[in-house]
Amino acid sequence: MTGPDAAGLEIPRGRLVRSRVGVASALEAAFSRELTGYARIEPDSLLADGEPGVVTFAAGVPRAAYCERGAGGGEEPGEDHDRERGDGPVEGDSRGVDALAALAGPGPCSVELYELPADALAEVHDAAEFSVPPGAPAEELADDPSLAERARERAPDDAHDGDASALESFLADEERIAAIQEEARAEAEQRAAEWGLDGELE
Amino acid sequence: MVEALAVASGKGGVGKTTSTLALGMALADDHDVTVVDADTGMANLCFHTGLADADTTLQDLLLAESDAAVEDAVYDRFGLSLVPCGTSLAAFREADPTRLRAVVAELAADTDVLLLDSAAALGSQSAVLPLVLADRTVVVLQPTIPSLSDGLKVQEYARSYGTETAGVLFNRVQDDEAIDRVADQAEQYFGGPTLATVPESDAARAARRAGEPLLAHAPDSAAAAAYRRAADRLDLQDGDEGAVADRFRSAVIPEPP
Ligand SMILES: Nc1ncnc2c1ncn2[C@@H]1O[C@H](COP(=O)(O)OP(=O)(O)OP(=O)(O)O)[C@@H](O)[C@H]1O
Numbered sequence: 001m002t003g004p005d006a007a008g009l010e011i012p013r014g015r016l017v018r019s020r021v022g023v024a025s026a027l028e029a030a031f032s033r034e035l036t037g038y039a040r041i042e043p044d045s046l047l048a049d050g051e052p053g054v055v056t057f058a059a060g061v062p063r064a065a066y067c068e069r070g071a072g073g074g075e076e077p078g079e080d081h082d083r084e085r086g087d088g089p090v091e092g093d094s095r096g097v098d099a100l101a102a103l104a105g106p107g108p109c110s111v112e113l114y115e116l117p118a119d120a121l122a123e124v125h126d127a128a129e130f131s132v133p134p135g136a137p138a139e140e141l142a143d144d145p146s147l148a149e150r151a152r153e154r155a156p157d158d159a160h161d162g163d164a165s166a167l168e169s170f171l172a173d174e175e176r177i178a179a180i181q182e183e184a185r186a187e188a189e190q191r192a193a194e195w196g197l198d199g200e201l202e
Numbered sequence: 203m204v205e206a207l208a209v210a211s212g213k214g215g216v217g218k219t220t221s222t223l224a225l226g227m228a229l230a231d232d233h234d235v236t237v238v239d240a241d242t243g244m245a246n247l248c249f250h251t252g253l254a255d256a257d258t259t260l261q262d263l264l265l266a267e268s269d270a271a272v273e274d275a276v277y278d279r280f281g282l283s284l285v286p287c288g289t290s291l292a293a294f295r296e297a298d299p300t301r302l303r304a305v306v307a308e309l310a311a312d313t314d315v316l317l318l319d320s321a322a323a324l325g326s327q328s329a330v331l332p333l334v335l336a337d338r339t340v341v342v343l344q345p346t347i348p349s350l351s352d353g354l355k356v357q358e359y360a361r362s363y364g365t366e367t368a369g370v371l372f373n374r375v376q377d378d379e380a381i382d383r384v385a386d387q388a389e390q391y392f393g394g395p396t397l398a399t400v401p402e403s404d405a406a407r408a409a410r411r412a413g414e415p416l417l418a419h420a421p422d423s424a425a426a427a428a429y430r431r432a433a434d435r436l437d438l439q440d441g442d443e444g445a446v447a448d449r450f451r452s453a454v455i456p457e458p459p
């Protein structure tokens with residue numbers, strides 16, 4: 001078996017050190033054991049079309065991210081979109097903070113942590129397109145500002161200095177936001193009926 | 203009565219109670235303001251206002267057999283009329299959330315601005331009721347994806363009851379440059395403008411520890427100034443007093459036990 005693979009992101013499978021944990025405990029565990037390796041994140045149900053993703057670590061600090069799901073949501077293959085750059089992501093995948101945006105949001109995930117020798121990640125960690133700010137996964141995926149702060153403190157000074165944040169990438173994804181809104185509206189209306197509030201609906 | 207606003211977030215701990223009290227105090231310069239702790243499941247307004255030992259609270263008013271008068275649960279503090287909610291779990295279980303309507307109707311009759319500090323959750327009738335009752339919402343956000351997506355969700359819940367967004371507050375902001383871009387982007391999805399971006403602030407934490415609203419504890423802090431700007435930017439809409447009270451009073455079928 002091989003580890004996560006995608007155009008431009010080749011990492012060996014490595015040694016499994018944790019399985020079936022939530023994102024928050026996985027990031028915390030990676031940090032406290034100073035994991036060099038990666039987390040494979042599998043949404044239990046991320047809206048309609050959750051896809052697995054990967055966050056890599058050096059000494060417990062997040063460095064890179066990749067998701068098989070495009071931050072652009074349900075775009076058709078072949079459709080033009082301005083996210084494309086570098087040597088061209090696979091249709092519909094996402095990298096760096098875009099990948100965090102694709103992985104973040106409502107719904108729990110299952111995570112497996114794998115350990116790898118540092119040189120196995122050198123190539124990925126050198127590629128700016130995958131790079132994420134050290135605190136971003138804790139903030140955006142686990143909603144854990146204190147872990148984010150600790151990760152930033154431990155990170156080397158030259159860690160990620162990109163400009164667009166995962167949040168900006170999330171907000172640029174109009175289709176994804178529309179999906180959240182539609183789902184919330186449907187849920188609100190269904191619950192209103194359960195609560196006897198349907199007479200108040202507009 | 204001018205307007206009833208629900209202060210909501212969808213997500214816990216983003217600063218709803220801090221923001222409700224800060225907006226309330228800023229608005230109180232020009233208006234009569236009543237703040238109700240409508241977060242009946244996780245009441246904490248009392249801890250921000252030194253009212254943890256209040257004798258009569260909203261919880262008493264929500265009990266079916268209660269003989270407490272609404273005015274008994276109103277405390278004049280910090281230039282506001284405050285209606286704290288007790289934190290007894292037993293009383294929460296026995297409470298009839300639909301009585302909130304009558305309580306709010308009575309309070310609405312003699313105040314200009316009614317602020318409802320709302321629950322973080324959306325999973326029960328009592329949590330959603332403030333969104334149903336309010337004229338509009340103020341959505342409190344932290345600049346993170348989980349908070350934004352919960353904020354969008356709460357907006358959608360409110361909208362399904364015809365309650366539009368009056369404005370958005372970004373709280374606990376650390377990156378001044380990025381927040382302007384984020385706020386710009388967010389504005390296209392929210393029904394109201396960004397009222398202010400409130401910095402991460404030691405003063406806000408200290409105020410909570412002291413059991414005082416931020417604007418009383420640290421009126422000169424940057425965070426307090428941001429809330430005053432938010433209050434200025436909030437254009438209150440004159441509601442029809444009778445219609446508001448009617449809406450509050452209209453009956454609902456109680457939640458099944
Ligand atoms: N701008 C700020 N800077 C720093 N700390 C803040 C800020 N705003 C609020 N806090 C702190 O965050 C904590 C949560 O704030 P608050 O109680 O207002 O949130 P809430 O949304 O009402 O929470 P809950 O969902 O539990 O009701 C408090 O300790 C408060 O002092």
Ligand SMILES: [Mg+2]
Nearest residue numbers: 218219241246
């Ligand atoms: Mg609160």
